[in-house]
Structure formats: structure tokens, C-alpha cells
Amino acid sequence: RLIDAIREPLFEPPVLLSPAAAAKAQLDGKYVFVVTIPPGLEHDMRAGQGGTVLILSDATAVAFAGNGATYLTQVLAQAAENYLAPGEPGSDRVDVVFRNRFNPNLTARWFSSVMQLMNNVTVLMLILSGASLIRERERGTIEHVLVMPVRPHEIVLSKIFATGMVVLFASVLSLVVVVEWAMGVPVAGSLALYIFGAALYVIAVGSIGLMLASFTRNMGQYGLLAIPVIIIMFLLSGGMTPLESMPEWLQWTMRLISPAPHFVAFAQSVLYRGSGLTLVAGDLVAIVVMSAVALTLVLIRFRKVLGS
Known part of the structure; x- marks a missing residue:
């Protein structure tokens, strides 16, 4: 009955896991909530001994942890009361207790400070990398670079x-x-x-900035193109609002076209949960692949850009 009380649309259908598997899944960031129902709970409550259901919430998403824990507490307590003490308001047979992991006091600045730092990295790298190419084209100094014994990929990487x-x-x-x-x-x-992952992300965002710059001729055009990209990367990265609250198709789309959701997931896992390399390897690989795609497009267009 407690399991059946957790239902859509407020929650995804529960998945039954062993205690060890549940702890690992929450550490990996797969589940926001882990509900622990102790053995013999119904027997103890019928015997008048009471019972406790424990909810562990991943507080790296502050809004999810606070609101979701409140809803879960009400849902589970109400389900137990309806079954064991129907029609008896105020019964206290069951006590639902929740604990916040990784941010015990739901301190908002723990979450917002790291997310704002990531946003700053994104906007600075995207603008400065693209501007470095656009400014050279506008001032005509790119020709000085071309007469040097360097190859296009060396110019881009530099x-x-x-x-x-x-x-x-x-x-x-x-x-x-x-x-x-x-x-x-x-x-x-x-x-x-974290430094290793941030370095990969900086390369990915810089590659995207140069790719966008290859489609523009001046800073005005680049600004009009870069600003919408920055806004989308901010709002749909999971850093401002949880990615899980978005439509599923949008989640997959952002994970395919933007390195920001992968970097947010990586940073939260490392900085908040203390995850190791094996737990964040998938996000790092995705960032590397996106960097390679963007760099390839930049190099393909490089000669055309210099000749226009």
C-alpha cells in the first residue's frame, strides 16, 4: 500500500532496490528520493509500537528535495493512516522521517553558488573565444597570422x-x-x-564559440547569435531548474546538443556527492565528443571564413 501510494503525476513509479543498490543509485544521481520501509513495519504498528519510514533525499536539487519530501511525507502518512486507522483523524501510528543528503540544511547558497560559477564559465568562454576570431577579422590582423608557419588547427587550438x-x-x-x-x-x-572535467568543458564551450563565430562577420552579428545560445544553455542545463522537471524529449535533446547538462551533472556529482572518475566517465565522454564535433566544424569552415 505504501508503494502503491507513490504514483504519477507527482512521482515516477517506484523501483524496488536492495539497500546497497539504492544507496549507490542515489550517489550516482539516478534517483532523488530513496524510501526505506523497515521489515515488520505493519506488525509493529498493529501492535501499537508505532513505526518509522525513512526518506533520503538528494538535496543537490534544493527545490526537488524540499517540495518532494513534503509531498512524500503526506502521501505515505496518509496511506498508512487510511489503512490502519480509517476515519480516525490525528492518529500518529506512523512517523515519516526524511533526511537530506549532500545538503542537510537545504542551504540555497550551496546550490546557487556552484551553479552561478558554472554559468560564468559558460558565458565567458563562449563570448571570449568567439570574439578572439571576430576581432582579428575586423581589424585585419588575421592576415598576420596566416603568413606565419602555423596550421589552421594550431590557430584554432591556440x-x-x-x-x-x-x-x-x-x-x-x-x-x-x-x-x-x-x-x-x-x-x-x-x-x-573537477579541474580535469572543467578543462574539458572549457574546450567544448570554446569550440562552440569559434563555431558560432565562423558563421558571422562582426561582433554585432556574433552577439545576436551567441546570446540566444547562452540563454538556452543556462535555462536548460539543469543548473537553474532540475533537468528532470522538463519534458523527456527536451532532456534528450539538450543532452545531445549541449555540453552544459553533462557538466552540471558532473560538477554536482564530484563537488556535492564526492563521486569518483568511474561515476562521471559518461558525462566526460559526452563533453569530449561534443568538443570534437564542434572543432571539426570549425576547421572545415576555417579556410572559407578567412577567404571571405
């Missing part, structure tokens, strides 16, 4: 790495000094693993 190193260094410094030390947000995972 623009990504030059800007990316500055953005990456600033983001890591902000994470350690501002987010962790000044704001008191704990970093549970490996800082080295």
Missing part, C-alpha cells in the same frame, strides 16, 4: 587554450577562495577531478 587557461584558472580560484572558503560551501570530491 585561441581556445589561451582563453581557456585564464577562465579555468579564475573558475578554480573562485571555487576554492569564494565558494569554499568565503561562503563555507563544502567540496566533497576531488578538486583535481
